[in-house]
Amino acid sequence: MSRKLMVAGNWKMNKNLMEALTLASQVITRAKKMSGQVEIVLAPPSPYLHTINSMSKDLSYVKVAAQDCHHKTSGAFTGDISASMLASMNLAYVILGHSERRKHHHESDVLLAQKVSAAIEAGLSVIFCCGEPLSVREKKEHELFVLQQLEASLWHLDATQIKQIVVAYEPIWAIGTGQTATAEQAQEMHAFIRNSIAQKYTQTIAQTTTILYGGSCNPANAGALFANEDVDGGLVGGASLKAEQFIQIIQAR
Numbered sequence: 242m243s244r245k246l247m248v249a250g251n252w253k254m255n256k257n258l259m260e261a262l263t264l265a266s267q268v269i270t271r272a273k274k275m276s277g278q279v280e281i282v283l284a285p286p287s288p289y290l291h292t293i294n295s296m297s298k299d300l301s302y303v304k305v306a307a308q309d310c311h312h313k314t315s316g317a318f319t320g321d322i323s324a325s326m327l328a329s330m331n332l333a334y335v336i337l338g339h340s341e342r343r344k345h346h347h348e349s350d351v352l353l354a355q356k357v358s359a360a361i362e363a364g365l366s367v368i369f370c371c372g373e374p375l376s377v378r379e380k381k382e383h384e385l386f387v388l389q390q391l392e393a394s395l396w397h398l399d400a401t402q403i404k405q406i407v408v409a410y411e412p413i414w415a416i417g418t419g420q421t422a423t424a425e426q427a428q429e430m431h432a433f434i435r436n437s438i439a440q441k442y443t444q445t446i447a448q449t450t451t452i453l454y455g456g457s458c459n460p461a462n463a464g465a466l467f468a469n470e471d472v473d474g475g476l477v478g479g480a481s482l483k484a485e486q487f488i489q490i491i492q493a494r
């Protein structure tokens with residue numbers, strides 16, 4: 242059964258305006274020469290979303306993602322951005338549940354469930370991040386930990402809504418550390434996530450859900466990670482900030 246292959250670049254809080262536009266333009270120029278079999282997603286900081294989305298609009302397989310959204314549609318929430326605002330810019334995706342937001346902004350599973358619903362109701366697809374800290378993996382409780390994250394923030398969705406979710410497995414110990422999960426560790430967790438979706442929803446939905454790996458993904462390890470049956474692509478941090486490295490990772494998919 243076919244499912245969407247994807248490589249997404251999460252730029253986090255990096256790049257000034259000129260740097261961001263340069264990087265986007267370098268990636269888009271290279272993307273034009275690609276087959277379009279892999280969807281390429283750019284997730285720049287929010288001030289640049291609209292411009293970068295306009296730059297990429299002629300390429301159907303290049304999409305733009307926001308890095309967060311608020312759970313309410315509008316109101317007195319200074320500094321926040323709603324899902325409907327993102328949708329009004331014709332963005333395709335929003336990243337939710339990233340471990341950095343869970344940690345630094347104290348985002349709970351319950352809040353994330355609300356954000357996921359807000360995004361889907363606004364018409365966005367969600368790249369939903371999950372993943373365990375090292376202490377949990379050392380206790381061999383990583384599968385239960387990830388399952389609880391999925392249950393708490395996604396399982397309220399109905400069978401139509403869950404199709405708007407891309408899952409990104411990002412073990413916290415692998416993010417920005419250079420300590421990538423092995424291909425076996427990634428495959429094992431991705432298969433577990435897919436099986437959990439099959440049990441909650443259907444085998445068909447599970448088989449068509451895109452599941453990305455994130456955490457110190459780079460041109461040297463991307464090929465081995467993506468060769469696994471259940472690894473449909475990557476959510477790339479540091480290596481997405483350099484066009485050449487990001488392109489090499491896309492080409493590894």
Ligand code: 13P
Pocket residue numbers: 251339411415416417418419455456457458476477478479480
């Ligand atoms: P790194 O690729 O820098 O480890 O970051 C991964 C990540 O957090 C992507 O969302």
